[in-house]
Amino acid sequence: MNKQTQDSPIVEVQKMSKNFGTTQVLKNVDLKVQPSEVMCLIGPSGSGKSTLLRCIAFLEQYSSGNIYIEGEMLGYNDDTDIRKLTSTNELNHVRRNMGMVFQQFNLWPHMTALGNVTEALVRVKKLSRREADEKGHAILKKVGLAERALHYPAQLSGGQQQRVAIARSLAMEPSVMLFDEPTSALDPELVGEVLQVMKDLAKDGMTMIVVTHEMGFAAQVADTVVFLDQGEILMKGSPKEIFQGEKPPRLEQFLKNYMDRNAFWE
């Protein structure tokens, strides 16, 4: 896909719904993410924001509607009457330019930081070990971990582990990165270093979809903020519209709770 103009979104979600058994966790979600856009998904826990992100990664199957990644249908063959899952190969093909960072880092504990970053370069991109190591070192340097390349995950702090996870994702040169509450498992002291790496990415023009509880990050970095409640998009807009403008009572309440929780001085 090289016809990416402002009109062809990298990720497009159309009338997407998701059921777990009989409960509907996502209802008629519509989203468009343009190249270089940073979109933050906010909302109370259980609102479906993580599920939405996992559907966009097809780690969860969505029940109805469509998701397109760079114009290609994700997960299902849509040309037949009855919807069928695509083969794993086709799915991986559509997902090839998508990176994901998880709340629990999900590093592979038996490999060094460098090993985590280079594994897919060797196995998927078929680089030689030397080329992969070179690239791995460069990317680890970019996230500020040049000195930690040969450390195992257990020897790193949470913030460092998450930065390795970001580096692992970056190594595959994705055109869009998904972040699933990337700082929620971190000590408050370590949140800053991860957010800084994400801010740098955004500045470099990376397309990002970020599920987060960090309202500050959303306000400073996001182009679009999406507020989800009970599986529905209640409001979508610029940070200014979301945080300062007219808003539905549910969002008002959500932000008030957030402020109350984080206030420690009158």
Add this chain to the structure above:
Amino acid sequence: MLDFSTLLPALPVLWEGVQMTVLLSISALTLGLIIGTIMCTARLSNSTPLRILTKLYVSFFRGVPLLVQLMLSYYCLPLIGINTPALPTAIVCVGLCSSAYITEILRGGFQSLSPGQKESAIMVGLNRLQIVAFIELPQVIRLTIPALINEAIILVKASSLISVIGIVELTRVTQNLAASNFQPFEFYLTAALVYFILNSTISVLGLWVERRINSRSIV
């Protein structure tokens, strides 16, 4: 008093028995590991029939004594026209029995890995085979080595049971020698010592492997 003077002339025969025990144990363990890995993959697959089949498999081979399995296959299968020569029968019986335990040992290993590791592997584009080979298996082996060593030792000892279908391994040789020399004490003590040495070798080997793997990474 114990008299070990008859032991020396018996050594060549005894040695043959040891060789048979080692050959049988290695073949059966190899078979068990291969089938155990396949069964474990089937056990953890998404297909319900496969899962049920492997569950039945495991509960049969774990639930019926090896001795009875040996008798059934060596004495009863020929009655319905299936020819079962002693040595292959022994290897297959011990191997299948052991594979049932190995299936469960490996399953424990695979299930102790966080599902998130697999998801992050999927998201960088590794395929299913690569995920098993490079992400899961190295960790599963490390986690299960103590249990697998245990299983290998149990298997060596269980190999003594195949003497009942006429294979001349260490236990059978010892029985013969003890009876013909009227010296049970000397010969059974010797057999005990040989088994002990075999199994100690396995456990030392296992510790060495464990240390080697662990020195290369920290979990």
